[in-house]
Amino acid sequence: MAAFYSGSLILWYKANSGKLKEPVSDMGVNNKDLKAILREKYAREGYDALTSEERVQLALSYTERPKAAEEAARRLMEEYGGLTAAADSDPYFLMKGCGLSEMSAVLLGLLRETGRLPEDRFPRLTDTALAGAYFISLLGKLPKEQIVIAAADSRLKIKRTAVLAAGTDSGIRFSCRRAAEFALQSDAYCVFVSHNHPAGDTMPSGEDKAATLTLVKAMLLLDVPVADHIIVSSGNYTSMREMLPEIFKGVPDCGYKVKGSAER
Template sequence: MTIRDWPDSERPREKLLLRGAAALSDAELLAVFLGSGLRGMDAVELGRDLLRRHGGLRPLLRLPPAALLRERGLGAARTTRLLAALELAARHLCADLDRGDPLGDPGRAAAYFSVRLRDRPQEVFACAFLDSRHRMIVFEELFTGSLDGADVYPREVVRRCLQHNAAAVIFGHNHPSGVTDPSAADRAVTRRLVDALRLVDIRVLDHFIVGDGPVLSFAARGWL
């Protein structure tokens, strides 16, 4: 039996239109994206196979482009569409803050950094440069490292703050391991950044660590 033989209410596309995207399983969402399966395997079965082999949706979507291209059932066309869809979703979630809305609410700020950094395969240290009303001037990825660390240079951070005429900043970096516990180096570099920026009257509002669970906030822990 193929998907065409399923009841209309159970076909992924029709089900999405009738009940909304949230009603679909991960495999069904992938099936809608894939459009068709392979010989002897419909689109839902192909979606299930991809999820099974990679341990779920997130590990699958974290694969680098070169690895996605090698996946059975994807190829160049589907891989490029998938990467474009992921970027569209990220931009949609970030759109309100990118257009200049205040970034003062800790929950919104944490969500923003999570969208930007959560699925990066290497550690990335980023900064949101804010004006005096805590509106976003620009978001920049300042330093990129390896799986377990990135070198951060306070002098370069100060230079970028002055270049953007920032009144305040929020820092964030990801832990590709998924564990958000801060290392001694994380806490030490945060203190160095706070001290360096205080000399030029720029406030550090928070430093987030992004992993698999809730985002860790230095401000909420009283570490700033």
């Protein structure tokens, strides 16, 4: 594995030991090699192991020639500081100001639209404010209802997320079995559930309350507590654990802090 830095060095790691070896000059490293190095690091260590510049380089290595990818990544970092800000920019400015090809500008736009670019995709959700902000970023602007489940470790750091169900602008249904399968496959310490209300009111409906109670009870049988169910709109959220603690009676807090008002 390798960590790639701006400049002319690649720090090479042996895949079977992970120990640092002598730095190797990147002269002669072609685009395929660079992609393989960064792709292997991503696959082995995860998104958080990549630096902001490595994320940019990996994305652009699929659409730019080696030298062009390196130069474009450097200019993007100088101008925008990372993928998120760059993807929010107008494609014309990306091409004109940073020298990206049209293909690269389109790629960044697509990544933005699919919501895959938060600089910290897997934060620690240690309290209701952090959980609310995280799920607003995932679901707040969606035009239709969607419910997601997020698996967390013992430090309440999100490990992975999945869409449980997608509905219309006025309703949604999901399976407790699917939630249970996801939690077990993810080796979750606990899970968070969230869905959006496109109309803007984040107060839980009667169906929301009933479905949450059913899910909470089902997950307790698996010894995987539901830490919270967060309902979001484009700018607000409601923590059901904060508003309706009776639904979570008997559920360990998992170190999750309920604080502040129920709706922001």
